Amino acid sequence: MSLTGQKPSIQVWDPLVRYGHWALVVAFSVAWLRADDESGGPDQVHVWAGYAVGTIVAVRVLWGIAGTRHARFSDFVYSPATALRYLGDMLRGRGRRYVGHSPAAAYMIAALLLCLAATVGTGLIAYGDTGKGPLASAGSLVIAGAHAEERGAGRRGESEAGIAGDLHGALANSTLGLVVLHILGVGLASAVHRENLVRAMFSGRKRPGDGD
Numbered sequence: 001m002s003l004t005g006q007k008p009s010i011q012v013w014d015p016l017v018r019y020g021h022w023a024l025v026v027a028f029s030v031a032w033l034r035a036d037d038e039s040g041g042p043d044q045v046h047v048w049a050g051y052a053v054g055t056i057v058a059v060r061v062l063w064g065i066a067g068t069r070h071a072r073f074s075d076f077v078y079s080p081a082t083a084l085r086y087l088g089d090m091l092r093g094r095g096r097r098y099v100g101h102s103p104a105a106a107y108m109i110a111a112l113l114l115c116l117a118a119t120v121g122t123g124l125i126a127y128g129d130t131g132k133g134p135l136a137s138a139g140s141l142v143i144a145g146a147h148a149e150e151r152g153a154g155r156r157g158e159s160e161a162g163i164a165g166d167l168h169g170a171l172a173n174s175t176l177g178l179v180v181l182h183i184l185g186v187g188l189a190s191a192v193h194r195e196n197l198v199r200a201m202f203s204g205r206k207r208p209g210d211g212d
């Protein structure tokens with residue numbers, strides 16, 4: 001207990017969570033801003049930013065299994081009912097405070113990681129269609145197969161890789177929508193609990209909960 005009667009802050013987010021989070025923000029932003037070059041296709045900066053997003057998401061998933069206490073997925077497993085009740089309470093300005101991720105944050109994090117992984121995956125397939133990237137040969141096979149089918153059916157339809165490219169764009173837009181909701185949620189939780197969650201994502205430190 002300090003002289004002001006407040007308990008000293010505790011370490012909640014480990015360095016991998018914090019650096020990973022802000023690296024993800026930078027990588028996603030760069031990939032988004034460099035989505036189209038003059039020819040309408042992806043440029044090298046977009047591609048490498050996408051690889052970075054994929055790598056960060058993969059490392060974060062492994063860290064969710066083997067990481068520190070509040071980084072582990074098992075630390076923030078809540079039923080949908082708990083998350084909805086928490087959201088309702090928050091909108092009325094009286095949600096319970098969690099030191100780790102809240103029930104609503106837990107679902108948002110799952111949605112963000114899934115959407116980011118699917119965006120990277122479809123991007124890799126679409127890039128493979130252009131004969132580039134790690135899925136270049138797989139992509140060419142898909143296209144060759146799709147073209148053969150089209151010839152067989154006597155029509156020219158949309159190829160698999162075209163679908164992958166469209167899906168990639170739709171998933172990137174969905175991720176951006178989630179990011180907007182995520183930032184609004186962080187703002188709401190910071191206001192309701194009178195704590196700066198953005199600063200905590202930099203320092204890793206938060207004021208302890210009742211049980212800490």
Ligand code: HEM
Binds near residue numbers: 026071101105182198
């Ligand atoms: C591309 C944009 C973003 C993505 C993909 C993203 C993704 C994530 C993910 C995956 C987490 C979970 C962290 C973990 O446990 O490893 C998280 C948490 C968090 N993010 Fe973001 N984020 C983005 C932008 C932002 C921005 C701009 C802010 C600041 C306004 C922010 C503030 C936070 C905070 C404070 C948390 C902790 C939430 C909590 O207390 O439960 N994020 N974010």
